[in-house]
Amino acid sequence: MTDIAKNVEKFYLSIKNVENHRYKSWEHCYNFFIKTRNKKLDSDKLELAQLHLAFYLASWGMYRGSSFVLQKDYTIFKKIINEIFKKKYADLWEVEKNISKKDELNVLFSELYLSLEKILKEIRKSVQKHPDFNGSEKRFLKDSDRISPTLITKIILGTIGCIPAYDRFFIEGLGMKGIQKKFNSKKSFLQMIKFYLENKKEFDNLSKKLKGYPLMKILDMYFWIEGYEKLNKL
Numbered sequence: 001m002t003d004i005a006k007n008v009e010k011f012y013l014s015i016k017n018v019e020n021h022r023y024k025s026w027e028h029c030y031n032f033f034i035k036t037r038n039k040k041l042d043s044d045k046l047e048l049a050q051l052h053l054a055f056y057l058a059s060w061g062m063y064r065g066s067s068f069v070l071q072k073d074y075t076i077f078k079k080i081i082n083e084i085f086k087k088k089y090a091d092l093w094e095v096e097k098n099i100s101k102k103d104e105l106n107v108l109f110s111e112l113y114l115s116l117e118k119i120l121k122e123i124r125k126s127v128q129k130h131p132d133f134n135g136s137e138k139r140f141l142k143d144s145d146r147i148s149p150t151l152i153t154k155i156i157l158g159t160i161g162c163i164p165a166y167d168r169f170f171i172e173g174l175g176m177k178g179i180q181k182k183f184n185s186k187k188s189f190l191q192m193i194k195f196y197l198e199n200k201k202e203f204d205n206l207s208k209k210l211k212g213y214p215l216m217k218i219l220d221m222y223f224w225i226e227g228y229e230k231l232n233k234l
Helices: 003-016 024-036 043-059 074-084 087-094 099-129 136-140 149-159 168-176 185-198 200-209 215-231
Strands: none
Touching: 003 200, 003 215, 024 043, 024 149, 043 074, 043 149, 074 099, 074 149, 087 099, 099 149, 099 185, 149 215, 168 215, 185 200, 185 215, 200 215
């Protein structure tokens, strides 16, 4: 078994072998969005979409005490969901099928990323203005700060599934393979596509085994294990 298959299956089995594992929240969220994206987004579906996204993010560590999204309820994600479902992002939902258009996908991804960042900055600003938040948590809420790439990429991974989640272990794993560690959509996205194409047969075999898991989620699992094992050996 290759390192790619070994890492991915290790991550996958660690979730599947534990009943109600918190990481399964990604599956529930992503599957809901995949099934909903071509349907009319009525009020009931929008409500469910917001709940799925909020609970998935909480399960994946995005509602820690220093997070500004913690200070709001799940309905803050309405604008984000409406943005994600815009028709102009259609090709991002099927990265594998559109892989030959990687440069166009990169432009689309960059546009989506910046749009979500803008919306999240608006949410953070509303938290800053709230009278209940005048205490020590203000040190986490600076206008000049960018929104964490971890938060934005986890939102995208849980909905469209067109980019891995740039958390600590994943980033470390990227560096081990010479891929841009610091988040930069223009470089990282294309470098990951290149890595996939260089190992296409292995990743395609894994895609067949892990039905319902998009390419970028499988890449996420592979690099996460790489980084996790390295950092836990130090």
